[in-house]
Amino acid sequence: MASSTSLLFSVFTFFSFLLLASSYRDNTPGTITIPLTSTFTKNPSTEPLLFLQHLANASLSRAHHLKHGKTSPLRQISLFPHSYGGHSISLSFGTPPQKLSFMVDTGSHVVWAPCTTHYKCTNCSFSDADPKRVPIFNPELSSSDKFLGCRDPKCVSTFSPDVHLGCPRCNGNSKNCSHACPRYSLPYAIGASSGYFLLENLNFPGKTIHNFLVGCTTSSVGEVTSAALAGFGRTMFSLPMQMGVKKFAYCLNSHDYDDTRNSSKLILDYSDSETKGLSYAPFLKNPPDSPVYYYLGVKDIMIGNKFLGIPGKYLAPGSDGSGGVVIDSGFGVGFMSGPVFKLATNELKRQMSKYRRSLEAETQYGFTPCYNFTGHKSIKIPDLIYHFTGGATMVVPGKNYFGVEPEISLACFPIVTDGSNTLDDTPDASIILGNSQHVDYYVEFDLKNERLGFRQQTC
Numbered sequence: 001m002a003s004s005t006s007l008l009f010s011v012f013t014f015f016s017f018l019l020l021a022s023s024y025r026d027n028t029p030g031t032i033t034i035p036l037t038s039t040f041t042k043n044p045s046t047e048p049l050l051f052l053q054h055l056a057n058a059s060l061s062r063a064h065h066l067k068h069g070k071t072s073p074l075r076q077i078s079l080f081p082h083s084y085g086g087h088s089i090s091l092s093f094g095t096p097p098q099k100l101s102f103m104v105d106t107g108s109h110v111v112w113a114p115c116t117t118h119y120k121c122t123n124c125s126f127s128d129a130d131p132k133r134v135p136i137f138n139p140e141l142s143s144s145d146k147f148l149g150c151r152d153p154k155c156v157s158t159f160s161p162d163v164h165l166g167c168p169r170c171n172g173n174s175k176n177c178s179h180a181c182p183r184y185s186l187p188y189a190i191g192a193s194s195g196y197f198l199l200e201n202l203n204f205p206g207k208t209i210h211n212f213l214v215g216c217t218t219s220s221v222g223e224v225t226s227a228a229l230a231g232f233g234r235t236m237f238s239l240p241m242q243m244g245v246k247k248f249a250y251c252l253n254s255h256d257y258d259d260t261r262n263s264s265k266l267i268l269d270y271s272d273s274e275t276k277g278l279s280y281a282p283f284l285k286n287p288p289d290s291p292v293y294y295y296l297g298v299k300d301i302m303i304g305n306k307f308l309g310i311p312g313k314y315l316a317p318g319s320d321g322s323g324g325v326v327i328d329s330g331f332g333v334g335f336m337s338g339p340v341f342k343l344a345t346n347e348l349k350r351q352m353s354k355y356r357r358s359l360e361a362e363t364q365y366g367f368t369p370c371y372n373f374t375g376h377k378s379i380k381i382p383d384l385i386y387h388f389t390g391g392a393t394m395v396v397p398g399k400n401y402f403g404v405e406p407e408i409s410l411a412c413f414p415i416v417t418d419g420s421n422t423l424d425d426t427p428d429a430s431i432i433l434g435n436s437q438h439v440d441y442y443v444e445f446d447l448k449n450e451r452l453g454f455r456q457q458t459c
Contacts, residue, residue, distance in 0.1 A: 086330060087252060087435065089230065089266050092203040093214060094142030100135050102230035104250070104266065105330035106445070109235040109292045110186065111242075112193060112215025113137040113228035120219040123191070137228070139198055139216060146211070148181040148197040154213050154237070155181035155197070184215060191221040193229075202243075213237050232329070232445075233292035234283075240447060245270055249444035250329075251459035252435055264459045275444055278453035281388035287321035290428055294445065296452060297389030298325045298431075303347045304382030314340055314430040324429045325386075327443075327452065331434035333401060334415040340430055341417035345369060348413060351382050358410060367403070367412035374409040381411065386433070394454060396437045 092099045093113070100113055114136045121134065139145040148155050185194040195217035202212040217228075231238045232248065240248045249267045284295040298315045301308050314337065317324030336344060349357075349369055361370035373379040381398025388394070404411045444453035 087250070091228075091230065093137050093200050093212075094139070094203075095144035095201055096142075097201075097203045098137050098141065100137055100228050102228045103330070104230055104232055105328075106232045107293055107326070107328040107330045108186075108229060108231035108238070109233040110184075110213070110215055110231045110237050111229065111239050112186070112195065112217045114218075114220075115139055115195065115198075115216035116218050119217070122219070122221045135228075137214075137216070139200070142200065144201045144210075146199040148199055148213070149177070150179045150181055151177050152181065154199075186215070193217045193220040195219070209243055212242055231292075234286060234294055235291050238292075240268065240445070243268060246272065246448040247444055247446045249275070249442060249453075251442045251457065252329075252439045253459050272448070275453060277455050278442075278444060279392035279394075279455065280390065280446075280451045280453050281386075281392050281394070282390060283450040283452065284316060284324065287317045287319065287324075287428075289321045290317070293326045293328065293429065294452065295324045295326055295429070296386075296433070299387045299389055301344070301431075302383075302385040302387065303344060304351050306347055306351070307387075308340075308343045308347060310340055310343060317429070321428050322430075325431040325433065326429040327433045327438070329435045331432050332414075333403075333436045334434040335429075335432035336415055336417050337430040338417055338419050341415070344415070345413065348382070352380075355379060355411075361410055361412060365412055365414075367414050370410065370412040372409055373411060376409075378406075379404065379409075379411050384437070392454075394438075394441070395456070400437050400439050 086103045086105070088101045088103050090099055091102050091111075102111070102113070114134050115138065116136065117138075119134055119136060181197050183194060183196050185192055193215075195215050198214055198216050199211045200214050202209040202214075232240055235241065245268045247269045249269065251264045253264050282297040284297050286293065286295060295317055300310055300315070314323050315325060345368060352369070352371060355371040355373050355376070358370040358372040361372070362368045371379060381402045381404075383398065384396040384401050386394040386396070401413075401415060402411055403414045438454070440456060440459050442455050442457050442459070446453055
């Protein structure tokens, strides 16, 4: 039986959905391609394995947050890779439009941008962390921005039915409270961002989404990029949900450990048409405490020609939020909880036993296993194969989930783990399929039919 709090939240969510629907109903969708003006950072390392070590540290922190943190019909947008593990698009907010670079993150639930010349970023690792050099959205230069009030259904749904506890001056059932929605604090992989919410125009050529909920971030901690963030998660205030699209898709370029300016496309699709040539994996129902993420129906995983025999409790999320497989564009290579990681690495060690283990590299980089393939022309890494519910398979080639440094004949398995030993130590997803694993895949998040479509292609 649903609790009164859950029921109240559902009511607020329903009315907020109606409010969102009205924000885009008056515009006719079109097909457009928007060129990217992106913010780039310096490569954290010219050595691939050192870079992967940097990426793994951020990924492990993100995994910890995922586990413990509670919180035409087509539109085509250019999509760029970044050497620190992310991809970005260009979006324009306000009147007149102000264009900024936004990181695309399917593991986040809101859209936000730095919004003040006094923006502070503490312990940030990007080169232009000087507030005066960070690109910002300035609401003072926009004639269409509105503050979000405490009684606005979007304020209630963004936080919780108890949001009024943060509005002490909005007492009782008063409908005339003019106070602003409380400030937000959003935890991320290795830091957090805080600010306040606005309602703004999101502008595309030939289409404007009015009253789009966007975060005005005034301070951050531990960010790896000066870019803003576009949440593409499964909740109602992510970018695709606010736009009312039926699906979105992308095809990710390889990072190749640098900041390349070759772009691919992010597609926002309002149509009911089915994309040709895709295989499909179902999205599973989210646990109550993890509404943002896209959980996939997985039967088992193979390494080479061997099934790992992963127990079902790790492959599907339980009612308590434990277990499950998540696809996350904001995650680097990937994550496996302790028991799954042990199954995978034991099988890798068995199949790659002809290569010499490099314990020195494992100590230096923190990865296991690592191999020195001196004396071999190359190293053969078995495919990592996801077998989805319904029969589809996704083949991840070795180059997408292994770090290889051919100049010194070294290869390491950089998927991170938290060292948990039981499901009790794994309160959320057991496996995260990071963006490197689906490089050179066309990936479609079919929101209407609740499924992931994919096909291999050069991006």
